[in-house]
Amino acid sequence: MIVLNTYEDLRKAYEELSPLLNKRREGHAGIPTPHKRELLVCGGTGCHSSESLELMQALQAAVDEQSIDAKVVQVGCFGFCAQGPIVQVMPDNVFYVQVKMTDIPDIIETHLKGGEPIERLLFVDPASGEVQHDHASMAFYEKQERISLRNCGLIDPESFEECLAAGGYLALAQALETTTPDQVVQVIKDSGLRGRGGGGFPTGLKWDLCRRSPGTEKYVICNADEGDPGAFMDRSILEGDPHSIVEAMIIAGYAIGANDGLIYIRAEYPLAVNRLRIAIREAEEAQLLGDNILGSGFNFHLRIVLGAGAFVCGEETALIRSCEGHRGEPTRKPPFPAQSGFRGKPTNVNNVETLVNIPIILTKGADWYSSIGTESSKGTKVFALAGTINNIGLVEVPMGTTLREIIYDIGGGIPNNKAFKAVQTGGPSGGVITEADLDTPIDYESLKKIGSMMGSGGMIVMDEDNDMVDIARFYLEFTTAESCGKCTPCRVGTTRIHEMLETLLAQEGDEMLLTKLHNLCLTVEDTALCALGQTAPNPVLSTMKYFPEEYLRYARREVKKSYWIDPEVCIGCTKCKRVCPVECITGSVKKAHVIDENACIACGACAAACPVQAIHKPK
C-alpha cells in the first residue's frame, strides 16, 4: 500500500513509477520496463459490451500459457468506439480494431512471436482505402488534441501506480505547497476555462464567487450525471482516468475553501462508479484524501452520491436537491449555489470534463492552456460523434476547430454517398447546424449565434434521409419524458409542443399550427424555470429556422407517406415484396415493382432489403 505523507513522498513515487508507462509513451527511449511488449485493451463501457473483458482475459491466458514476455493492460476508452474492441500493441504502436476472440491465436503467433503486424486487423481509412498501423496517423486521431482524455487509453484506471506514473496528484502537491487558494483561483481564471456541461460559465469566476461567499462550511460537487442521449465523454473520463477527477476535486476544495466534496454520478454508469470507488479508496489509503493532505494542513473528504435516473438532475439546482434526498426539481436562481447550495451552504458545481482540465492547467500553466482555442473559448472540447457518419466515437479538438473538420476529416464524412444535411449539437437542448455554417470555428458564442449550443458535446450527424420534423419530435419526446413537472411551461408547454409535432407529422395540421407552435416555443423558452425547459424548444426552433420547407410540407399535408420504387432501377428481384409486412408491394419477377401508397406504413423494410437501392424513403 502506498502512503504519501509529504510532497517529497509523492515526487519520489512519481520518479520511481514513471517508467511503468515508458512503453506506451511514443518515442520514449528511457529506462526499460519489465516487459517487452504491452497489449492495451480498451476497458470502457462501449468495448466491454463487445466483450473486451473476455478478450482481455483470454489474451492474458494465452500470453501466460505461451510464456510470452508481454503484459496485457486494461486501459480507458480510446474513443474510437464504433471500431471496438481495440487492442493497441506497444511499443510497436500497432492499433488493432474490432478484435475478436478468434483473433487471439493470430495475435500471439504472427505479431507477438513473429513480430509482424496483422494487416486484416488494422483500420482501413474509408476515404482513402489505406491501411493504417499507427493510430496517430489515422485521420480520426490526427486532428485531435487529447487534453481532457490525456490518460484515457494510456493508463490502467484501476492501478494507483499507473496513475502516479502518469503524474497524478502532482498538480495537487504543487497547489498545496506553492500557491494560496486565491492564486489557484487566479490561475483557473487566467486559463479561460469555461464550464463544459452546458452554458459555458467561466470556471474561475464560479470558484471565485463561491470562495468569496461568507461561511466556513462549503461544498464542491462534481456533476457526473451525464444524461444527454448520445454524449458519453464524462463516462469515458471517469472510467479511464478517475484519479484526475479526485485530484481536481481536492484542488477545487482547496481553492474554494471546502473540506467536503460529492461526486453525483448516474447509477446507470456502474463501471464508472466502481472505478471511482476504487480511486477514492486508493486516495484515502494513500492519505491524499482525509486530514492534513501531504502535510499541508488541508483536509478534504470525498464521497459518491448515486443519481437514480433523472436527466433534469444535470441541472445544478436539481442536482443539489437530489443530493439532499429530494425529488430532483430545480429551484430558482438566484440564490445561486455559490451563495446557497447543498445544505444551504455555498456550493460549487462543476462537471467532469471541466474538472479533468484542472490538474493539467495547474501543471502546465494558464498561459499554455489559454494559448489553445479561440478568443472567448479556451482549451479543447470533447465531442461524441454519432449519427450517419463513418467514424463514430469520442473526439477531442481545440476550440475553434470547424464542424467541417470534425465531420469530414475526423469523422470521415457521411456513409453510403449520402448528402450531409445537418448536425445537431447540444443534444435535446441544442439545435441543428446546416452546411452553410460548417466552416464556423466552434466555440460557445459561435454555436449560440447559429441557434445551437455547446451543451455537453453530443454531435449527431444527419444525412439527406433524415426528416427534420421527426428529429424535432424525437427530442421533444425526450424532454417531455424528462421534465420534472414543476413549472407550467415545461410540464404542459413541452407536452403541447410535442403533440403539435405529432399532429404535423400525421399530416393533420395546417399553417396556423406552425405559427402557434412557433409562438409557444418562444414562450416556453422565455418562461421556463430551469435550463431544461428553457432550451427544450431549441430543436424545434432551429429546425423551423433552417428547414422551414419541411414544416410547410407537413402543414400543407404534402408529404408522401409511402416509400416508392424507382422503376428505372428496380430489377424485379421480388425481395421487397417478400419482406413487406403489409403486403402492399406488387409486381412480377424481373419487372419493376410498385408500392401501394395508401397501404404502405413506411416501415422501411423494403428499402433495407432492396439490393440495388431502387426504393426511396418518402419525402
Place this chain on the structure above:
Amino acid sequence: MPHIEFDMSILDPALLQELDEFIEVQEFPQESIIAILHKAQELFLWLPRELQLHIARKTDLPAARIHGIVSFYSFFLEEPNGKYTVSVCMGTACFVKGAQPILDEFRKQLGMGPKDKITKDGVFSLNDVRCIGACGLAPVVRVNEKIYGHFKVEQVKEVIQHYRELEEQAQ
C-alpha cells in the same frame, strides 16, 4: 380511519435486517434516502410499497415523500421486473402482422391476467412496446436483449419452454 393493512411480513427479514443495518450507519439517513432506496432495490430487486413504508418509518420521513422520490426517479422500480422480459412489438408493422394474438398467447401460456405485468413466480415480465425498428422482421418479439423475428403464435410455447429450462439450470 386507515383500514388498509400493510402486510410487512412479505418482506424477507434477513434482507430487512441488512437494509436496517445500512440505514443505521448513515450519518444523515434522511439526506441519504436515495442511497437507501438504491440499497433496498439492490436487496429486494424492486420497491414494493410495504418496503417503502418500512423505509419511511425507519428514516422518520413521510411515506408520501418516499413514494414521491421513488416515482420521480426512473431507476427505481415500483413493480418487479421478471428475470426475462418478453416485449411484444406493437408497432404498426407488427400489429398488422398479428402481434396482438401473439401477446394474448403469451399471456395465456404464462397464466397472466389482462393487467398483470409479471408472472407469479417472477420469472417472466410481459409488455407491449412501441416500434423497435425491426419492421422487416415483423412481427417481432424481444426477450431481454434477444430478438425473435417473423414470430409465430405456435412459437410462444417453445420460447417460454426455452427460458424455463434456462431458469431451471440456473437453480
Place this chain on the structure above:
Amino acid sequence: MDLKNLIRVTINDIPVLVPEGSTILDAAKRAEVYIPTLCHLKLDDFAIENKPSSCRVCMVEVEGRPRLCTACSETATDGMVVSTNSQRALRARRTNVELLLSNHPQLCLTCAKNMDCELQKLAHDIGCREITYSGKRSHHPDDETSYSVISHPDKCIMCRRCETMCNEVQTVGVLSALDRGFSTVVRTAFHLDMTETSCTKCGQCVAVCPTGALTETNCTHRVWRALQDPSKHVVVQVAPAVRVALGEMFGMAAGTISTGKICTALRKLGFDGIFDTDWAADLTIMEEASEIVHRLSTPGSTLPILTSCCPAWVYFVESQFPDMLDIPSTCKSPQIMFGTMAKTYYAEQKGLDPKDIVVVSIMPCLAKKSEARRPELMNDGMKDVDIVVTTREFGHMLIEIGLDLNQMTDSNFDSIMGESTGASIIFGTTGGVIEAALRTASEWITGEPLKSVELTSLRGFDGIREGTVTIGDRDLHVGIAHGLGNARRLLEGIRDGEFHYDAIEIMACPGGCIGGGGQPYHHGDMEILLKRQQAIYREDRGKMIRKSHENPMIKKIYDEYLGEPYGPKAHELLHTTYTPKPRI
C-alpha cells in the same frame, strides 16, 4: 422606516422606494400595480410561504435581463426598471394561463369553487376568451372517501400550496408530488385513499387550494333533508369562529361580528333549536379546568395537560405521537359535548326521543366532520352530532335560498344551550382555550376573583408561545402552539425534556379556528385573519360574564343533571379516550 435600507425601483414608470430584500411583487404593490399570481402564497405573520416560482404567471420584464422574471420571487435591486405589461410579459402570462387551462377539466359551472376560484379569476382578469392549446389531459381518480376532504386532482394546477401546508407547515406529510413530467400529481403515498392515511383532516390544504382540486365534503343536502322531515327535531349549534368570518361571504368587512344575524338566518331556515357551541365550550371549561385542578393537586399525575378541543390535533397526536396519548385532556370537544347534551339532557327536557333529534353543527373546520364519526363518540350506535357543515357551506345554504345576511335583524340563541360567556368565545383563536380554562382554574384554586380577566401573556400570533400565569403561590407554565408543525416542535421538546409546561394548548390551524379549513377563503390575505382574531377578543370584551363557571345555565345543568364537574356522570357523558393510529 429606515431610509438607509430603502431601494429605488421603477414599476411601469412609477418610481417607488421599498425596503431592501423586497420582491418585485412587493414593489409593484407599493406602486399600486397589480401583477397576477397563482402559485405564490404568503402569510407573513405565520411565517408561511409557498414560493416555488412554478406557475410562471407573474412574469415581468426587467430591463437588462435576458429572460423574463417571476415577480413573486425575484428580489428587487436598487435602480431596477420593471415593466409588468410589456407585450412580451403579457404574452408569457396569457400563454401560461392558457397552458394550465388546456389541462383543466373546465367544469366551472358545477365546481365547488365556482366564483371563488383563483384560476377562474385569473382567466377572467387576463381576458381569456379562447384556449389556444389543446391536447391530452391529466386523468387521475377522484378521492371522495374522506368525511372531510375531497380531492379532484384533475383540477390541480401544481401550485404545490397544499404540499407546503401539509409538509412544511403542518408536518403531517400526507401529500407529496408523485411521478414526474406531465403525469406529476399531488397525492397521498401509493395513491391511497385519504382515509387510509394519517391525514388529520385539518383542511389547511383546502384552505389554500386556488382551484377546486381540494374541497370539503358537501353536507348541505343532508341538512335540507333533515329540515324538511317533519318527524325530526333539528337543532343547530354555531361555533365561535363562524360568527367573525361568515359576513365575508356577504360582502361585509373582515372581522364583522354577525352573531345576531346568524341566529335570525337560522330561524328562517327552520331549525327547531338554535344554540351556541359557546355554551358547550363553557361546559368544556368546567370539565377541563376541573381536570387541570385535579392533575395539579394530585401527586403523580401526568403533566402537562393538553387541551383536546381540536379534532385535527387529536388525530395528529394519535398518529404522530402515539406514545404520548396520556397527556391530552380526556374532555370531549365542545361540539361533541353539545351533541351529547342535546341527545340526553335536552331530549329529556323536551320530552323527545333522542333518535328523533338531528344535531347540526356549523363549524369553521373540516376535521369536525370526521370527529362526529369517531366510533368512540357514538352512543348505542347513535351519533352525538349528525351533520357538520362548514362556515362556507352554511353561507352557501343562505345564498341558495336567497337570504342576504346583511338584511337580517339581530336575535339571540335559544335557551338553555344558547347562553355563553366571553371565555367560550375566545375558543375561536389561538391561546383562547387555555386562557378560558385558566380563568376558571385560577379562581377555583385561589378562591379569589382574578384581578384581570384578560391573560394577555397568552395572546399573539407567534407559532409557539409560552406564558406564565400566577395562580396563588404557584407559577403555572403554559405553552401554546398553533399549526401542527409548531405542535410537533413543542411535543418533541417535551418528550426530549427540553420544555417543561404545566398546561398546553394546541390548535391545528394557523391562527386557531379563525383560520380553520372550513372558513371563507382568505386567498392568502393575512389581514383577514388578523381582523377575525380582533373580532373574537372584541366579542369577549362585550360579554357581561367572562368566566365559564359563572355561566348560570352551566351551573343549572350541573345542579339539575350532571352533578359534580369531573364527577361520575360528567365522566360518562363528557369524556372520551384516544387510540394510537398508524402513520402513513
